[in-house]
Amino acid sequence: MNHKYTILIIEDEKHICSFIETSLSSHDYKMIKAYTGKEGLSIITSCCPDLILLDLGLPDMDGIDIINQVREFSPVPIIVISARTQEKEKVNALDAGADDYITKPFGTSELLARIRTALRHSQNSGALAGSVHPVYQVDDLVIDFDKRLVTLAGKEVHLTQIEYKLVSLLAQNAGKVLTYDYILGHIWGPYTDGDNQILRVNMAHIRRKLEANPGEPHYIYTEIGVGYRMKESV
Numbered sequence: 488m489n490h491k492y493t494i495l496i497i498e499d500e501k502h503i504c505s506f507i508e509t510s511l512s513s514h515d516y517k518m519i520k521a522y523t524g525k526e527g528l529s530i531i532t533s534c535c536p537d538l539i540l541l542d543l544g545l546p547d548m549d550g551i552d553i554i555n556q557v558r559e560f561s562p563v564p565i566i567v568i569s570a571r572t573q574e575k576e577k578v579n580a581l582d583a584g585a586d587d588y589i590t591k592p593f594g595t596s597e598l599l600a601r602i603r604t605a606l607r608h609s610q611n612s613g614a615l616a617g618s619v620h621p622v623y624q625v626d627d628l629v630i631d632f633d634k635r636l637v638t639l640a641g642k643e644v645h646l647t648q649i650e651y652k653l654v655s656l657l658a659q660n661a662g663k664v665l666t667y668d669y670i671l672g673h674i675w676g677p678y679t680d681g682d683n684q685i686l687r688v689n690m691a692h693i694r695r696k697l698e699a700n701p702g703e704p705h706y707i708y709t710e711i712g713v714g715y716r717m718k719e720s721v
């Protein structure tokens with residue numbers, strides 16, 4: 488009940504570190520700071536933090552190498568801190584096993600929301616490995632995974648098989664950004680040519696069926712250059 492989550496920040500920009508420290512300490516998280524990758528890795532092995540906030544541009548190491556090394560021995564949630572122009576790096580980080588990313592500059596509430604989501608996902612996957620939450624519900628949208636039934640304000644939504652697979656994959660990972668490659672691999676298998684066109688076309692169809700205004704989606708957000716994120720139920 489009173490267990491404080493320990494959060495490790497690996498970030499060489501001291502003002503970002505102290506901003507995060509201020510944000511988190513008032514929310515009952517325990518903080519550890521590391522200004523280099525080496526330092527961070529040794530803290531990960533010695534202190535086993537509950538979550539890692541990781542800057543990709545560190546003076547001594549590439550953040551992606553840290554993710555690769557950590558993933559060899561630990562599923563601890565990793566949220567990458569990245570600059571606005573680093574789409575390719577974000578995708579690489581997610582594909583290497585990071586759970587999420589947050590783009591500088593970010594605010595306290597966004598940071599806290601990402602942390603809560605990542606912690607909840609890691610707890611769920613530990614306690615209920617392999618099982619799926621039976622129902623997704625956000626506002627008017629309900630997905631019953633057992634019945635494979637999607638309803639919007641009580642009315643059944645007719646999705647094609649591919650569209651249903653896509654929506655349920657996103658819903659089962661709600662709150663988390665899934666990269667284009669991850670989605671393509673899960674829905675169309677490992678032999679897709681990496682072309683996002685088929686995914687974008689299907690997403691456009693889904694949005695016309697689910698969103699009141701497909702240009703300003705309420706349920707499935709586009710993470711430009713990275714992938715999609717479905718709204719999480721609160």
Ligand code: CA
Pocket residue numbers: 498499500542543544545
């Ligand atoms: Ca940096």
